[in-house]
Amino acid sequence: TARLPLFPLNAVLFPGLVLPLNVFEERYRAMMRELLKSDEDEPRRFVVVAIRDGRETAVTGTGMPDPVASAPPAERAPAEGFGPDPIQTFHRVGCIADAATIRERPDGSFEVLATGTTRVRLLSVDASGPYLSAEVEEVAEEPPAEDEADEAGALA
Numbered sequence: 001t002a003r004l005p006l007f008p009l010n011a012v013l014f015p016g017l018v019l020p021l022n023v024f025e026e027r028y029r030a031m032m033r034e035l036l037k038s039d040e041d042e043p044r045r046f047v048v049v050a051i052r053d054g055r056e057t058a059v060t061g062t063g064m065p066d067p068v069a070s071a072p073p074a075e076r077a078p079a080e081g082f083g084p085d086p087i088q089t090f091h092r093v094g095c096i097a098d099a100a101t102i103r104e105r106p107d108g109s110f111e112v113l114a115t116g117t118t119r120v121r122l123l124s125v126d127a128s129g130p131y132l133s134a135e136v137e138e139v140a141e142e143p144p145a146e147d148e149a150d151e152a153g154a155l156a
Contacts, residue, residue: 009049
């Protein structure tokens with residue numbers, strides 16, 4: 001098992017797919033700042049999990065980019081918008097993402113380019129830090145049965 005930062009989305013990430021992200025909420029900006037502290041040779045990994053019931057951004061929209069606002073966005077609790085027990089809000093299988101590019105913009109938001117690497121199962125979610133983290137275990141990828149592979153080849 002591993003404990004990794006958790007980035008909930010209203011989307012599903014699969015291994016091998018590229019995910020561009022516009023990171024503007026403080027809880028996720030804190031996550032990106034932490035990932036930038038790791039050596040460039042080390043993978044900058046976090047878990048992307050699909051939201052079953054909740055919102056990617058807080059209901060009030062605080063933390064959303066506002067070109068006329070002079071004050072920085074208000075800080076949000078890590079689990080805000082995900083209910084009293086965040087793990088119940090998420091699908092239990094997610095994907096580890098490796099952020100190849102993390103660029104901070106002048107307004108403090110981040111442009112991130114990540115690639116899905118490994119499917120994982122959520123075991124627990126921790127909201128005690130500045131951003132959500134999750135304990136996860138790898139989900140073994142099972143090759144298709146021989147007859148399924150033959151059927152897929154016939155359809156190609």
